[in-house]
Amino acid sequence: MASANCPAGDPNGSPKHSNGHASPLDMLRRFHKLQAERVAGYDLFEEAFNNFIGGAPEYDFSGYKQRVAEITISFKRISEEIIHIKxxxxxxxxxEEISALIDKVQELEETKLKSTADYQIARKNAADEPEDEGTRQEITNLRQKLEELAQEITDAMEDLKYESEDLYAQEIDEDSLR
Structure with a gap:
């Protein structure tokens, strides 16, 4: 979570930039930590769905709904902090270039979250009506869309890595002067 005196700062008390805010490199590191939290959130989302669907035909909808609400709160917190960093x-x-790439990741992640929810709904529908060929095709299309989104996110993260190389190089230079 963000520190009280610098919302995008590292909660572990990283050095502040000369203007009192976390340095761009500290913000970038925080972004990467938040992105890792988001990936873990998707794992929890999938686990909750698998537990839910495994209970068929006696679904525990209230338990699933509670887990999804918790995960949604986490995603919202992550998203808000990433927007602040951006x-x-x-x-x-x-x-601006780094900010634009983070914004691109953020937009892709929003689409991925909606597509993941749609994918889970389609999978539940397929479990309830396994003969429905339209649902099977929808599942295939959504799985493909999720794979494409994952690749786009990976590409954007790679672009971010290259765009931010100078920040890491600057840190190495500063460390060698000490």
């Missing part, structure tokens, strides 16, 4: 990088640190 805006700080752009507005405070003038790192």
């Amino acid at each position: 805006n700080s990088l752009k507005d405070t640190h003038n790192k």
